[in-house]
Amino acid sequence: MADIPAIALNDGNSIPQIGYGVWEVPDDTVPRTIAAAVEAGYRSIDTAQGYDNEEGVGRGIAQCGLPREQLFITSKMRTRDQGYESTLKSCMGSLERLGLDYLDLFLIHWPVPAHDRYSETWKAFVQLQRDGRIRSIGVSNFLPEHLERIIGDSGVTPAINQIELHPEFQQRATRDFHQRHDIATECYSPLGRGTSLDNGVIKAIAAKHGKTPAQAILRWHIQQGLVVIPKSTHAERIRENIDIFDFALDDADMTSIADLDRPDGKMLPDPAENNDLW
Secondary structure: OOOOOEEEOOOOOEEEOEOEEOOOOOOOOHHHHHHHHHHHOOOEEEOOHHHOOHHHHHHHHHHOOOOHHHOEEEEEEOHHHOOHHHHHHHHHHHHHHHOOOOEEEEEEOOOOHHHOOHHHHHHHHHHHHHOOOEEEEEEEOOOHHHHHHHHHHHOOOOOEEEEEOEOOEOOHHHHHHHHHHOOEEEEEOOOHHHHHHHOHHHHHHHHHHOOOHHHHHHHHHHHOOOEEOOOOOOHHHHHHHHOOOOOOOOHHHHHHHHOOOOOOOOOOOOOOOOOOOO
């Protein structure tokens, strides 16, 4: 089992560089997939209130055989719960469903800017961290203008921004902002929801190293210092996704993948326009 590198966060904590994401994994299935992930070597589990599987994740954590302190557990808050007091209540709901005393990381899932509650929500996150309910606080799907506002309003910089990032959508401007402000970049949909696996450039690089296209893409993330959270419900693929620490892409490989970036490569909603409450 490979040692998983850790990425240092701006609050003194750290996060495993690869984690197991459970988006669209049903509540009754996720304990089994978490068991497979832990057996394969994952120690970071990423869920969200909106995934409707926190209770199943809690069962998986309780049954996995590892002590709590060896796991890094992330959840994200529903957009409809934004607001100061409602955020405090929402976090407690996640802890109850997960059966935990604290979260390692809690994220604002989307800024939903038209509702203009993400700044006061962030101030509640700061309080939850001070109270010990959350070790590290961060956001998801935030653009630089959203980040600038919450930093300016609170004086506290998020530890992480979790964003869609894959070879066809590389988010360079947002990543540049992260680097300037010491915010870790965490990548969801790292395989482009599977579409990147069929790319001829990716296939050629994978074949060159005797690896699968998924392994080549995840290695590309790792070598850039990104945190990555692939998802699968199949034990074989769960193991495959973490088996990426016995090879390295060369400069030519990295340049070839960098050239795959497309302005129209985004697959999920634009954070500037997504104002759905759910």
